[in-house]
Amino acid sequence: MAALARLMVVGFIVLSVIYVCLSLYSRSVRKGKLRAEWNEGPKEQSLDEFLDEGLAEYDKSLRRKLILSVYVIPVILVSIVIYLTNFA
Template structure:
C-alpha cells in the first residue's frame, strides 16, 4: 500500500510538471496568434489591450479546461489497472 501511495505521489508530481508545461506552451501559442492576428488584420489601437482581452477569453475557454485531462486520464488508467489486477 505504501508503494502505491509513493507511486501516486510521484505520478502527481510528474503530471503537475507536464500540466504546467503544456499550459504555459498553450498560452504562449495563443498570445503569439493574437499578436499575429492584430498585426495582420487590425493594426491600429492598443495591441497589448487586444492581447490581454484575448488571453482573458482564453482563460475561460474549453481548451484551457481540456488541459486538465493531463491529470484525469492517467489517474483513471492507473486506477482501472489497479482495480483489474487486484479485484478480478
C-alpha cells in the same frame, strides 16, 4: 500501502510538471496567434490591450479546461489497471 502513497506523490508531481508545460505551451501558441491577428487587422487598440483581452478570453475557453484532463485520464487508467490486476 507506502508504495501506493509513493506512486501517488510521484505521479502528482510528474502530472503537475506536464500540466504546467502543456499550459504554458498552449498559452504561448494562443498569444502568437493573437499577435498575428493584431498585425493583420486594423490597429484600434494597443498590442498589450489586445493580448490582455484575448488571453482573458482564452482563460475562459474549453481548451484551457481540457488541459486539466492531464490529471484525470492517467488516474483513471492506473485505477483500471490496479483493479484488473487485483480483482479480475
